[in-house]
Amino acid sequence: DGGITQSPKYLFRKEGQNVTLSCEQNLNHDAMYWYRQDPGQGLRLIYYSQIVNDFQKGDIAEGYSVSREKKESFPLTVTSAQKNPTAFYLCASSMSTGANYGYTFGSGTRLTVV
């Protein structure tokens, strides 16, 4: 079955550590996205990528970095510069560029700072 896979489901980070969240899709989608969701809140865009080797900052990119070396993969690194990283992180993909195609979301990674 085609889909989008995020791993791990739960992740714990110590202060000062960088951690990387994985996102893989086999839908042959061009565009991929990372969103952050805080409890009881909506989704806020961190980064997005329209094609391989290209990505754009969203509204809350500070303290995060991404890469898009393969069409299928869009990993997100939460760096030590992100002061409040505890949140639910969602990866999504869409068929093509342009927001008028629906997004397919992964099941999320819950990151907690310990």
Next chain:
Amino acid sequence: GENVEQHPSTLSVQEGDSAVIKCTYSDSASNYFPWYKQELGKGPQLIIDIRSNVGEKKDQRIAVTLNKTAKHFSLHITETQPEDSAVYFCAPGKHNNNDMRFGAGTRLTVKP
């Protein structure tokens, strides 16, 4: 940028009743109007969408209506069931704009 508001923020209905959630947006260039359903601990799932050349779309118990003049669109769920309990998000967007903006969400509870 797009300003998106959803109302109400929480909605509780009795099983079998109807539920309506409204999404108001600010960008008149928006031409794509989806609704997503998010169950606890999962990612959102697209449940219905509409484009600006259509005023209403229906899929079994759910429907979306669009008023472009007033810049709002609504999700209608009829004959609600307990499994409809979830958080619903709207995310209006426009062509060649890759960063959809999501509303803050509406938590729907359907009581048996």
